[in-house]
Amino acid sequence: MNDKKKVIVIGLDGVPSNLLFQELCNSLPNIHRMMDNGLYATLTSCDPPITIPAWMVMMTSKTPGELGVYGWRQRTGYSYNEAWIANSLSIKEPKVWDLLAKEDKRACLIGIPPSYPPISVKGNLISCNLTPKNSKNFAYPPELANEIEGLVGDSYMFDVRRTDDRDEFLKKLYEMTETRFKVIKYLISKEQWDYFMFVEIGFDRLHHMFWKYHDKLHPKYPPNNKYEQVIPDYYRYFDEKIGEILSQADDDTYIILVSDHGTGGMKGAFCVNEWLMNEGYLVLKKYPSDVTELDRCDIDWDKTTAWGWGGYYARIFLNMKGRESNGIVAPDEYDRVRDELKSRILNITGPNREKLDNIVFHPEKLYGECNGSKPDLLVYFDNLFWRSAGTIGHKALYLSENDTGPDDSVHLKEGIFVIYNKRGKNGHSSRLDTLSIYDIAPTVLDIMGIQPPYDFSGKVSKEVSHWVHNL
Structure with missing residues (x-):
């Protein structure tokens, strides 16, 4: 050479x-x-x-x-x-x-x-x-x-x-x-x-x-x-x-x-934490009067099973006993809870009930080795065409705009x-x-x-x- x-x-x-x-x-x-x-x-x-x-x-x-x-x-x-x-x-x-x-x-x-x-x-x-x-x-x-x-x-x-x-x-x-x-x-x-x-x-x-x-x-x-x-x-x-x-x-x-x-x-933004609230996974002590970042919300961690981060894709975290300070999901329930949540996410539809090509990854299966604080699920809404909105206070699941500023693309x-x-x-x-x-x-x-x-x-x-x- x-x-x-x-x-x-x-x-x-x-x-x-x-x-x-x-x-x-x-x-x-x-x-x-x-x-x-x-x-x-x-x-x-x-x-x-x-x-x-x-x-x-x-x-x-x-x-x-x-x-x-x-x-x-x-x-x-x-x-x-x-x-x-x-x-x-x-x-x-x-x-x-x-x-x-x-x-x-x-x-x-x-x-x-x-x-x-x-x-x-x-x-x-x-x-x-x-x-x-x-x-x-x-x-x-x-x-x-x-x-x-x-x-x-x-x-x-x-x-x-x-x-x-x-x-x-x-x-x-x-x-x-x-x-x-x-x-x-x-x-x-x-x-x-x-x-x-x-x-x-x-x-x-x-x-x-x-x-x-x-x-x-x-x-x-x-x-x-x-x-x-x-x-x-x-x-x-x-x-x-x-x-x-x-x-x-x-x-x-x-x-x-x-x-x-x-x-x-x-196409728009899907409010992942609003959805998790509707499904009973995320519980607030008080719903905010304005659109609010998740970490500024009054969350009842003693009753919360899962929450999500927004972005071009969603990161979902389970509230695990022995891992999170107020965890409620027992280790022997991890697979059942995660699989149930994955199944529900895969069935999320669009604003007009249209089918979405949702994709959900288990990080350990996707990557093998996982260092740092890995999410429990990685989620692409409609294969990334719907971004994930992590903020709360929209009183809706679907937004026509990004929740964090001007944005036309994914x-x-x-x-x-x-x-x-x-x-x-x-x-x-x-x-x-x-x-x-x-x-x-x-x-x-x-x-x-x-x-x-x-x-x-x-x-x-x-x-x-x-x-x-x-x-």
């Missing part, structure tokens, strides 16, 4: 395969060239298909259960109210760049969730969207922060927040991406690296703000709206930026486009994978069968001439390996 091979990974948070490969491909000349002269596939995300843990699942080839990270926030032990937010220190498993460092290879890393606070790497790191606004602690080595500020001033942005002012959002989105690419191109040309990776979180934010304006099948699509082309326009803009990266790559550099999950139109499992090298030629069948998010880390290591660890959850893509090593 040629150990001089280098890899650039361009992470597109939330980009779905149908939008990129089918709808927009012909208007994206650089991505189209990569697909024609390289290989591409739909990339199946992990369960759950959420930014955190998905990027770390991709980079470690370990399940969320092995990582002990089931979403942005996790329970603190088995506390009813305390939780912690995942960050760079939460990920204990070695990542691709850690394994490369053992082979004396350097990495340059930008915006990969979660990478705040910045931690030591063999190379350079700029932290991710978890970075507090105006923080000066966003880079490794620390002096890199001063270098970046010297390049772009204080204009470097880690994220752009959702807002009802969509025009202001778009302005900030383009400012964020433009500044990020200025830094990316600078570091690609200045630094010594073998592995370069950055993630653009802007795609995810764009989808959540504008999906209904683009997707004609969205239940809230407004015909002939002024935002119809907002999503395609940003994709075309980003394609131009990818072209600039392609022009910087030499013959030994392989460029990978990848997304952590897909995106689809949100996370689905079908992401993207594209690999390209300038020596690649058209004339071969470039579409591959579906790849798994777990296959990315071993495949990257294989490209760079390194044997992947035996305990990875994924495997080297034989098709990608054959193509790379026979160019």
